Amino acid sequence: MDVPNTSGTSDRKVALVTGASRGIGRAIAIELARVNYDVMMNYAANREAADEASVAVRAASTREGVRVATCQANIAEASDREELLQKTRQQFGRLDLLVNNAGIAPEKRTDLLDATVESFDQLLDVNLKGPYFLTQAVARWMIEQRTSGEIGDYHPAIVSITSVSAYAASPERGDYCVSKAGLSMMTKLYAARLANEGINVYEIRPGVIATDMTAGVKEKYDRLIDAGLSPIKRWGTPEDVGRAVAAIATGMFPFSTGEVINVDGGFHLRRL
Numbered sequence: 001m002d003v004p005n006t007s008g009t010s011d012r013k014v015a016l017v018t019g020a021s022r023g024i025g026r027a028i029a030i031e032l033a034r035v036n037y038d039v040m041m042n043y044a045a046n047r048e049a050a051d052e053a054s055v056a057v058r059a060a061s062t063r064e065g066v067r068v069a070t071c072q073a074n075i076a077e078a079s080d081r082e083e084l085l086q087k088t089r090q091q092f093g094r095l096d097l098l099v100n101n102a103g104i105a106p107e108k109r110t111d112l113l114d115a116t117v118e119s120f121d122q123l124l125d126v127n128l129k130g131p132y133f134l135t136q137a138v139a140r141w142m143i144e145q146r147t148s149g150e151i152g153d154y155h156p157a158i159v160s161i162t163s164v165s166a167y168a169a170s171p172e173r174g175d176y177c178v179s180k181a182g183l184s185m186m187t188k189l190y191a192a193r194l195a196n197e198g199i200n201v202y203e204i205r206p207g208v209i210a211t212d213m214t215a216g217v218k219e220k221y222d223r224l225i226d227a228g229l230s231p232i233k234r235w236g237t238p239e240d241v242g243r244a245v246a247a248i249a250t251g252m253f254p255f256s257t258g259e260v261i262n263v264d265g266g267f268h269l270r271r272l
């Protein structure tokens, strides 16, 4: 689903959410629409899911004439990233929030000693290289928008969705853990670099969330959660993560940058 081209800037805040067709990204887009953002929803291949999600996002907005668009782009590819931003510029004219959400798990969980270069490359390309360079391009655009002074009261932000795997070692999916640890460092780097440019940068670190990604390991996590994996004994929902992004998007953390927000039912607490 596309929206008609609109040139120039408007007074409406715009978010770009990667991987917004399903799961956590879809819920983030919905929560952003609820707090009056227009949303560019990126996806990789699943057009049907993206179209369905865009209808839900539109329905979530209370704003008259909310603008929602979808854009297919593989964030691991430089040319796709460029096109995604070009389309965002053409269709919305401004950008206030980037949410680096798109990510993949390894096709197969494999012991560290049998792990393959192919899986490592694929995971690092999508989960780290893509967001790293998308953030770079977005940061340049945000600085340009800020310098031009065309948008009044402009407080852009960048959010990346990492995982408890950024610090919890799972030797049967080392590539995923390394990619998320890298993304976590990326947040610190951009937070340090962009503070003087008026751009705050945040990391949201989800625990076990019920989505397509975790559907194949549902029974395992049912057991672990029941046994007390996290102090709050339930699966996380995509909405739990969406609401945390909405809190950032509505400017609730103006004096915080490089901050990690755990959305994990307390998984990160060390307990005795």
Ligand SMILES: NC(=O)c1ccc[n+]([C@@H]2O[C@H](COP(=O)([O-])OP(=O)(O)OC[C@H]3O[C@@H](n4cnc5c(N)ncnc54)[C@H](OP(=O)(O)O)[C@@H]3O)[C@@H](O)[C@H]2O)c1
Pocket: 018, 019, 020, 021, 022, 023, 024, 025, 042, 043, 044, 045, 046, 047, 049, 073, 074, 075, 076, 101, 102, 103, 104, 105, 126, 161, 162, 163, 164, 205, 206, 207, 208, 209, 210, 211, 212, 213, 214
């Ligand atoms: N679920 C969890 O328990 C959990 C926990 C911690 C962190 N996370 C992280 O949260 C994020 C979302 O996870 P999820 O569980 O919602 O996953 P999901 O249900 O598998 O959805 C993944 C989304 O990312 C998109 N995507 C995949 N590869 C892409 C690419 N190369 N370029 C652009 N978009 C791409 C997919 O698009 P298509 O629909 O077109 O395939 C889909 O919209 C990921 O970064 C994941 O690592 C998840």
